[in-house]
Amino acid sequence: MNKGTALIIGVGDGLSASLARKLSDEGYDLILAAREPHKISELAAELSASSHSCDASIPAQVDRLFEAVTGPLRVMIYNPSARVRGPLTDLNPEDVHKAIDVTAFGAFLTGQQAARRMQDQEFVNGKRGTILFTGASAGVKGFPQSASFAMGKFAQRGLAQSMSRELHPKGIHVAWINIDGGIRNQSRSERTDPPENPDSMLDPDSIAETYLHLINQGRTAWSEEIAVRPWVERF
Amino acid sequence: MNKGTALIIGVGDGLSASLARKLSDEGYDLILAAREPHKISELAAELSASSHSCDASIPAQVDRLFEAVTGPLRVMIYNPSARVRGPLTDLNPEDVHKAIDVTAFGAFLTGQQAARRMQDQEFVNGKRGTILFTGASAGVKGFPQSASFAMGKFAQRGLAQSMSRELHPKGIHVAWINIDGGIRNQSRSERTDPPENPDSMLDPDSIAETYLHLINQGRTAWSEEIAVRPWVERF
Amino acid sequence: MNKGTALIIGVGDGLSASLARKLSDEGYDLILAAREPHKISELAAELSASSHSCDASIPAQVDRLFEAVTGPLRVMIYNPSARVRGPLTDLNPEDVHKAIDVTAFGAFLTGQQAARRMQDQEFVNGKRGTILFTGASAGVKGFPQSASFAMGKFAQRGLAQSMSRELHPKGIHVAWINIDGGIRNQSRSERTDPPENPDSMLDPDSIAETYLHLINQGRTAWSEEIAVRPWVERF
Amino acid sequence: MNKGTALIIGVGDGLSASLARKLSDEGYDLILAAREPHKISELAAELSASSHSCDASIPAQVDRLFEAVTGPLRVMIYNPSARVRGPLTDLNPEDVHKAIDVTAFGAFLTGQQAARRMQDQEFVNGKRGTILFTGASAGVKGFPQSASFAMGKFAQRGLAQSMSRELHPKGIHVAWINIDGGIRNQSRSERTDPPENPDSMLDPDSIAETYLHLINQGRTAWSEEIAVRPWVERF
Numbered sequence: 001m002n003k004g005t006a007l008i009i010g011v012g013d014g015l016s017a018s019l020a021r022k023l024s025d026e027g028y029d030l031i032l033a034a035r036e037p038h039k040i041s042e043l044a045a046e047l048s049a050s051s052h053s054c055d056a057s058i059p060a061q062v063d064r065l066f067e068a069v070t071g072p073l074r075v076m077i078y079n080p081s082a083r084v085r086g087p088l089t090d091l092n093p094e095d096v097h098k099a100i101d102v103t104a105f106g107a108f109l110t111g112q113q114a115a116r117r118m119q120d121q122e123f124v125n126g127k128r129g130t131i132l133f134t135g136a137s138a139g140v141k142g143f144p145q146s147a148s149f150a151m152g153k154f155a156q157r158g159l160a161q162s163m164s165r166e167l168h169p170k171g172i173h174v175a176w177i178n179i180d181g182g183i184r185n186q187s188r189s190e191r192t193d194p195p196e197n198p199d200s201m202l203d204p205d206s207i208a209e210t211y212l213h214l215i216n217q218g219r220t221a222w223s224e225e226i227a228v229r230p231w232v233e234r235f
Numbered sequence: 236m237n238k239g240t241a242l243i244i245g246v247g248d249g250l251s252a253s254l255a256r257k258l259s260d261e262g263y264d265l266i267l268a269a270r271e272p273h274k275i276s277e278l279a280a281e282l283s284a285s286s287h288s289c290d291a292s293i294p295a296q297v298d299r300l301f302e303a304v305t306g307p308l309r310v311m312i313y314n315p316s317a318r319v320r321g322p323l324t325d326l327n328p329e330d331v332h333k334a335i336d337v338t339a340f341g342a343f344l345t346g347q348q349a350a351r352r353m354q355d356q357e358f359v360n361g362k363r364g365t366i367l368f369t370g371a372s373a374g375v376k377g378f379p380q381s382a383s384f385a386m387g388k389f390a391q392r393g394l395a396q397s398m399s400r401e402l403h404p405k406g407i408h409v410a411w412i413n414i415d416g417g418i419r420n421q422s423r424s425e426r427t428d429p430p431e432n433p434d435s436m437l438d439p440d441s442i443a444e445t446y447l448h449l450i451n452q453g454r455t456a457w458s459e460e461i462a463v464r465p466w467v468e469r470f
Numbered sequence: 471m472n473k474g475t476a477l478i479i480g481v482g483d484g485l486s487a488s489l490a491r492k493l494s495d496e497g498y499d500l501i502l503a504a505r506e507p508h509k510i511s512e513l514a515a516e517l518s519a520s521s522h523s524c525d526a527s528i529p530a531q532v533d534r535l536f537e538a539v540t541g542p543l544r545v546m547i548y549n550p551s552a553r554v555r556g557p558l559t560d561l562n563p564e565d566v567h568k569a570i571d572v573t574a575f576g577a578f579l580t581g582q583q584a585a586r587r588m589q590d591q592e593f594v595n596g597k598r599g600t601i602l603f604t605g606a607s608a609g610v611k612g613f614p615q616s617a618s619f620a621m622g623k624f625a626q627r628g629l630a631q632s633m634s635r636e637l638h639p640k641g642i643h644v645a646w647i648n649i650d651g652g653i654r655n656q657s658r659s660e661r662t663d664p665p666e667n668p669d670s671m672l673d674p675d676s677i678a679e680t681y682l683h684l685i686n687q688g689r690t691a692w693s694e695e696i697a698v699r700p701w702v703e704r705f
Numbered sequence: 706m707n708k709g710t711a712l713i714i715g716v717g718d719g720l721s722a723s724l725a726r727k728l729s730d731e732g733y734d735l736i737l738a739a740r741e742p743h744k745i746s747e748l749a750a751e752l753s754a755s756s757h758s759c760d761a762s763i764p765a766q767v768d769r770l771f772e773a774v775t776g777p778l779r780v781m782i783y784n785p786s787a788r789v790r791g792p793l794t795d796l797n798p799e800d801v802h803k804a805i806d807v808t809a810f811g812a813f814l815t816g817q818q819a820a821r822r823m824q825d826q827e828f829v830n831g832k833r834g835t836i837l838f839t840g841a842s843a844g845v846k847g848f849p850q851s852a853s854f855a856m857g858k859f860a861q862r863g864l865a866q867s868m869s870r871e872l873h874p875k876g877i878h879v880a881w882i883n884i885d886g887g888i889r890n891q892s893r894s895e896r897t898d899p900p901e902n903p904d905s906m907l908d909p910d911s912i913a914e915t916y917l918h919l920i921n922q923g924r925t926a927w928s929e930e931i932a933v934r935p936w937v938e939r940f
Contacts, residue, residue, distance in 0.1 A: 059798045088871055089821045093764045093814055097806075104856055105805065109798055116794045126434065127466075142866025150863035151809055158859030161847025166793055168466045184455070199361065199455045206453035213448040218441035220419070220434045221463035224470075228456035231362075231403045235459075294563045323636055324586045328529045328579055335575065336567075339621055343566055351559045377631025386574055389628030393620035396612025401558055596904065597936075638936045654925070669831065669925045676923035683918040688911030690889070690904045691933035694940075698926035701832075701873045705929075 003027040004072040004124070009056050009065075009110055010079030011040040014185050015134070018204035019077060020047055022212055028075060033065055035080075056080055056106035057098075066113040072121050072129075075215055076114035078107050079134045081156075083149035096148040103152025107133055108159055111174075115163070118172045126219035128171040132211055133160050137180045137227070137235070157225075164224040173222050175214050179207060180229035200232050238262040239307040239359070244291050244300075244345055245314030246275045249420050250369070253439035254312060255282055257447055263310060268300055270315075291315055291341035292333075301348040307356050307364075310450055311349035313342050314369045316391075318384035331383040338387025342368055343394055346409075350398070353407045361454035363406040367446055368395050372415045372462070372470070392460075399459040408457050410449050414442060415464035435467050473497040474542040474594070479526050479535075479580055480549030481510045484655050485604070488674035489547060490517055492682055498545060503535055505550075526550055526576035527568075536583040542591050542599075545685055546584035548577045549604045551626075553619035566618040573622025577603055578629055581644075585633070588642045596689035598641040602681055603630050607650045607697070607705070627695075634694040643692050645684050649677060650699035670702050708732040709777040709829070714761050714770075714815055715784030716745045719890050720839070723909035724782060725752055727917055733780060738770055740785075761785055761811035762803075771818040777826050777834075780920055781819035783812050784839045786861075788854035801853040808857025812838055813864055816879075820868070823877045831924035833876040837916055838865050842885045842932070842940070862930075869929040878927050880919050884912060885934035905937050 006028035008020055016032075020043060024030050030049035032040045037053040044051035054065040056078070082102035084095040111131055118129035138146060139153030160176035167174055184192050184201040193200050210228055217223060229235060241263035243255055251267075255278060259265050265284035267275045272288040279286035289300040291313070317337035319330040346366055353364035373381060374388030395411035402409055419427050419436040428435045445463055452458060464470055476498035478490055486502075490513060494500050500519035502510045507523040514521035524535040526548070552572035554565040581601055588599035608616060609623030630646035637644055654662050654671040663670050680698055687693060699705055711733035713725055721737075725748060729735050735754035737745045742758040749756035759770040761783070787807035789800040816836055823834035843851060844858030865881035872879055889897050889906040898905050915933055922928060934940055 088817055088868060089824065091817065093810075093817070096813055097810055100805065100810065100860065101802075104860065105798075105802055108801055108852060108856065112793055112796065112798070119794060139863070142863040142868075142870065144867060144871035147813060147864055147867045147871075150867040151813065151860040154863030155805065155809065155856040155860035158844070158847040158855035159852055162849060162852045162855040163793060163847075165470065165847065166849035166852075168468075171466065173466070201455065203453055203455040206456035210448070210452065210456060210458070213445070217445065217463070218438055219466040220436065220438040221441035221445060222466055223445070223461050223463055226458050226461050228452070228458055231406065231408070231454040231457055233403075235400065323582055323633060324589065326582065328575075328582070331578055332571075332575055335570065335625065339625065340563075340567060340570065343617060343621065344563055347558055347561065347563070354559065374628070377628040377633075377635065379632060379636035382578060382629055382632045382636075385628035385632040386578065386625040390570065390574065390621040390625035393609070393612040393624030394617055397614060397617045397620040398558060398612075400612065401614035401617075635940065638938075641936065643936070671925065673923055673925040676926035680918070680922065680926060680928070683915070687915065687933075688908055689936040690906065690908040691911035691915060692936055693915070693931050693933055696928050696931050698922070698928055701876065701878070701924040701927055703873075705870065 001027050002029065004074035005029045005031060005069060006075035006077070007031045007033065007069060007073060007114070008077045008079070009033045009054070011043065014183055014204040015207055016079055017043055018208040019211055020049065022208045023075065024049070026212065029071070031069060056110050057101035059109055062109040062113060066117070069117065073114060073117045074124070075130050076110065077132045077134070077211065078110050080106055081136070081152060083146065083152065085145055087145060088147050091147065096151070099148040100152045100155065104155035104159065107156045111159065111163055115167060115172060119170055123171055127173050130173045130215045131163065132214060133176045135176045135178045137178055139176070140178060161224070168222060171219070173214070173217070173219070175223055176225050177211065178225070178227035180227050180235060181233045183207070197232060200230050202228065202230055236262050237264065239309035240264045240266060240304060241310035241312070242266045242268065242304060242308060242349070243312045243314070244268045244289070246278065249439040250418055250442055251314055252278055253443040254446055255284065257443045258310065259284070261447065264306070266304060291345050292336035294344055297344040297348060301352070304352065308349060308352045309359070310365050311345065312367045312369070312446065313345050315341055316371070316387060318381065318387065320380055322380060323382050326382065331386070334383040335387045335390065339390035339394065342391045346394065346398055350402055350407060354405055358406055362408050365408045365450045366398065367449060368411045370411045370413045372413055374411070375413060396459070403457060406454070408449070408452070408454070410458055411460050412446065413460070413462035415462050415470060416468045418442070432467060435465050437463065437465055471497050472499065474544035475499045475501060475539060476545035476547070477501045477503065477539060477543060477584070478547045478549070479503045479524070481513065484653055484674040485677055486549055487513055488678040489681055490519065492678045493545065494519070496682065499541070501539060526580055527571035529579055532579040532583060536587070539587065543584060543587040544594070545600050546580065547602045547604070547681065548580050550576055551606070551622060553616065553622065555615055557615060558617050561617065566621070569618040570622045570625065574625035574629065577626045581629065581633055585637055585642060589640055593641055597643050600643045600685045601633065602684060603646045605646045605648045607648055609646070610648060631694065638692060641689070643684070643687070643689070645693055646695050647681065648695070648697035650697050650705060651703045653677070667702060670700050672698065672700055706732050707734065709779035710734045710736060710774060711780035711782070712736045712738065712774060712778060712819070713782045713784070714738045714759070716748065719909040720888055720912055721784055722748055723913040724916055725754065727913045728780065729754070731917065734776070736774060761815050762806035764814055767814040767818060771822070774822065778819060778822040779829070780835050781815065782837045782839070782916065783815055785811055786841070786857060788851065788857065790850055792850060793852050796852065801856070804853040805857045805860065809860035809864065812861045816864065816868055820872060820877060824875055828876055832878050835878045835920045836868065837919060838881045840881045840883045842883055844881070845883060866929065873927060876924070878919070878922070878924070880928055881930050882916065883930070883932035885932050885940060886938045888912070902937060905935050907933065907935055
């Protein structure tokens, strides 16, 4: 059964591919967007998805991306983030500004466009649509030598909270997912988890199960925020 | 396929019955415990479950309950809570003490016993077992005229955090679920949601879906805390 | 100028002595209470304070303590806490129960009695009185092998939040102070801070300055929660 | 006694004037910066302070401002914030971007420059300097119809956390103050608090007392975050 369109922004790493395959299996038409479209052409072909080049932190490019979204948009997932590491006093302000733009302003631009589409759609299974933001523990706790990531992820989480309080009563489900740990890269042949400490990195398919659960939650029991982390992760 | 034993403590309201039916459907042998066993006899018969009388805030009764648990304990869910409302200065200290005992100390007693059982079990699908505590927003924010509930639910949440940090690396998954809102009572024939504001109360079956998702999460992506609330709930 | 009575519960360590001396200097009549009164007799003599034996987790003893409080009670500070360390599965339930009683139930009992006294007093400098609870980071984050402390301090923080929301509009200022780190013991002649890492432990006089600031805050700008920690503390 | 330089950015409203007068009284040389310098000329004259025109969200202007800071910089306070209100779907992205720049990116630019100055200064009373950010409850909870303010204040709070964890061990004290409520405007002759609900707005002098307390905290007991709100404020 066709479930409408799912738009995944920031495709390239293991998580996005897992999300795309799972949503395709569930019956969604996929639209994939990335800054570097060659990174998603193979996945798009595999899933018969359309692929788009888009820097989500630039309003005109986001406008153009959403013009390509036809039919009811049921799911939007925002993955991009950027950061510069190092002592606060050494950071290049331009890099910091760009990092905030990618992590937070892009989340706003795409979240706003998705909300515009979704707010006039009919309800299906109690909701008009679902908007998910991929966060990190940097959005809950500001770590040293990581000011730009703290700013971007905190801002993104504040956006998700504001949107969920505003849009839930309109039937649009918004949630922020804290991916607390490193994601295992399935594309490499070698295991990234150390043998003495198996399953110490997040399996993208397991993360995707939680995204799918959020998408399928009944509207009397919506979650707005959730963290996922490996069993051996310290937190 | 038999998945081992699931123990649900504090059965009686709509949530516990939904949890019991869902876990039974999934292949778990059910053990139900309640202070007033007549409240669960019908459900126990329906699910071929054993039922036990137990005040979970009393160590000897908890010991006796767990003696009746044979075979691998895969799931333990703790639901009981108690409170006294009113101005702080009017509260009866004995009632407050009892409320903390039921909400928090009982969670400790049963959580401890469940951990003892689970820690020596073999891993199945990457985990030894799952312990879930039914919380409330009172565990995140202390409301006026509700000191006993704030104390009990905060303590329960602190327990869940301590247990998850200690037991996750041992393969025991612990989570605290904030049920933020009123639960719809399915046993009544009339709808409890007001017609002008449908689905304003939590459907116990929808809540149970999130419990089941937590139980089934892969161990590289465990959640420790989650809130569920109706789409129209203010938070 | 006499400022009325300040009651400090749980006297004995460095913090309580610093608080007592500072409040005495400020013009408060001191009442000191401890489970073991011989620990406070010297300090009481020094400050011309009355001293009382009281296990604050026992209602009758708290009742008796407050019968000894005459005159307007302007400040109440609650310091006692207790814990048992170790793996969750090894903890003695009785010890856990007692720990919660000391840390949280005693805070309730004394907080309730203080509120009863204060709610009918006249306003002085915009407030009827101040109630302060000495917390710990265990009330914000539940650490492994520390279930009883997590439960007690979380419960105490939930109590403080509930009380502040209920009592602030009545003119009674309630706050919870997270002492995040080890307190330096001034009574020992040797320094407890390691020479290579000076000032790594909290100076009780510095903590007391923050307590005094809270007591003196104008009522248009009250704080309900604050953490204090050494400059080199990781958090 | 001269205590070095205090730089206040974002001067104009009642809070900044209270802070400036209090710090001047304490013995600091004041430097005042604002986007519209005519708003601060009178205050600058009153306090013999230097005044500067500066849009703190523009790197070149911040560079120029700090070139004017001579002598040891002991205190830096960042006040500016901006927002656009309205339904998420109606917001102008440019306005949102500018709001984030003023509230959060300007905090980064000035915080970075202040840290550069302070990190090589000698310790006075245990610290090299203090950096304070004026926050709001929007940095703790994202409200509906207020996405831009949620993003800016969350990002600012994440910055403050990252900076405090990085800079505290270097002797630079960083804190974020949540001003939770409306600030009373002393310049108007009429009272802004309703007569039936006195002291319902924050008195800027009372807020300034808490800023001063943070500046004076001993380094074994530094606070990183604090909220101040009127006694009758709901939270």
